[in-house]
Amino acid sequence: MMTEILEPTSRTQSADQAVLEVKGLDVDIRTPKGIVRVVSQVGFSARRGKTLALLGESGCGKSMTAKAIAGLLDPVASVAGGVARLDSKDLLSMTAKQRRKAAGEGLGIVFQDALAALNPVYTIGTQLGEAFRIHRGASRKQAKVEAIELMRRVGIPEPETRVNSYPHQFSGGMRQRILIAMAVALSPNLLIADEPTTALDVTVQAQIMQLLRNLREQEDMAVVLITHDLAVVAEEADDVCVMYAGNVAEQGSVDTVFTRPTHPYTKGLLSSVPTDSQRGAGLNSIPGSPPELSKIPSGCVYQDRCPLVAAVCREQRPALRETGPGQSAACHFAEQVATSQTTEERLAVGDDEK
């Protein structure tokens, strides 16, 4: 059914730089109607000191991928295959205890909803200090000192007094800073940020992005940024992995993928962003909507919305293959997408959701 998948790491990204390497990741969800594959053969690598964006719409499997790597899947979901090597140790084949130990110091994660991610009945100081108590065997007193230092690093004013406050006493932006502080507490090599600014206002989003950038540089971490916002990817990420319906549609450096997309989905997404040149005019839109994960067609997952669809797309799922230097896409007609001038117009034709 599936053909051989290309290694996501290209020659330009030397393996020693890769902090996280994910290959052939499959995640299944048990539903009353049977098992549904929500992440299928996903692979990418995150490099030290660089940001990799996992880009996609809701339900495309980007958060599920992150949760699988961090070992935080819901009980109904399970990893069905693949490897996720963090500093060359496979997180997916470890026991839960081993993984907690490896992930605690190696991997930090920031969630979208900071209020839900914090425990309302413990002070911020207790929650920030927990990592030091568990992994470093710090005393309560030492942990509090570390917590204050962390708060200072992420720009929370008056950390000495605020350390005794509870999550609800902070604003949304400050809570997100606390989550970031918690994630970088043990100086991990990898930081996963799952839509870290989606719930925040524009001016606060800019602050949080700046903080993440600074921390990445100071710590020389690899950052995996999960987002649906193309503009954020364009500004913050070095590499991008575009996901659609649980599969990788295209990946490569942001510069190449955004200037010369080789998958019709990437191209369609890029042209649906409102820009000045189209003011008042109709926007290019992708017809239809993403498929339900239980009803993913055999063959190419994008076939029902694709302007270039042909018989081969209905029969055979395209494998991820190299389409340019350090760029790969899962499309039978990648070369055509990259060169055709008319794709955009053809993409713009359909404006019906059927």
Add this chain to the structure above:
Amino acid sequence: MSTVLEVQDLAKTFHVASGAAGTRELKALDGINLSVKRGETLGLVGESGCGKSTLARTLMMLEQPDGGTVRFDGQDPFALRGKQLLAWRRRVQMVFQDPFASLNARMSAGQIITEPFATHKDLYPSAAARKQRLNELLDLVGLRATDADKSPQEFSGGQRQRIGIARALALGPDLIILDEPVSALDLSVQAQVLNLLNDLQQQLGVSYIFISHDLSVVRHVTDRVAVMYLGRIIETGSTEQVFDSPLHPYTASLMSASPKLDPALRPVNRIVLQGELPSPLDPPSGCRFRTRCWKAQPICSAERPESRTREAGGKILLGMPGDSVNAGQQFAECHFPVESAAEAGLAVSA
């Protein structure tokens, strides 16, 4: 173009419980002036808690204002009673943000769209007329006639928002308030709904108040923009003026901070504001923005700024408060308005 809606000095204060001390005043709207012309789209932008939704709810008559006037085609809706009020309600409708929460799961799409006719009985008195109108509406928003019997769960997010739009159109309104109509939708679907809204406006000549925090969307769909900050409109003007040459430092920082897809549009020096929105329970004295403003001077905390405008030559003049309602000119409430694109943090390298 005639004016559909005119709002002057609109004020709304909530009383918020504050411990044993009783209540404190929260001025959600503090002297709002705005106008909407027929067939025009007015964008309303601002951060959460700035009063956008209270303004929308007040215009829908879901909140009673404490002061100021609302004139809808010269009529004060708050003075209307009985049949006249019912007739007025047809003219202003709303589309909500979340198409998953705003449609009743126990009703079919057809029932949802035609529910307004149960209140406005005289509009389409016969079942046949209602059925015909329903089909018209479905067609208008790009749904099939057979979709009428499906329940909301059977539709995707974009299609649900189409149902919400059809419901808002059912009574033939003059003004639709769109409260973040596409922010719950995926990008690829968002463009479809924005195109639909645009087509409907051209076909029906309806006016929109478009509330959104997504600046690229606002720029794309609106003719004029009003920027809110802590219960006041601090800048208003044509979309081009406000986006390209903002006068108010807050507007400038919003425009500068919003991420840009096109590297060529990215500012050389991005303004990243310090701090966050102050509590509306305790707004700063004088200019509300001064606590986060890089241009703040002592006068900013002492005196509330008057509106200023920019002349054709680029010179900044004191404007008459209230003028902003009608003149269609750019106004900002600031002691020290931004003078250039470079200062606004919008200059891009050539």
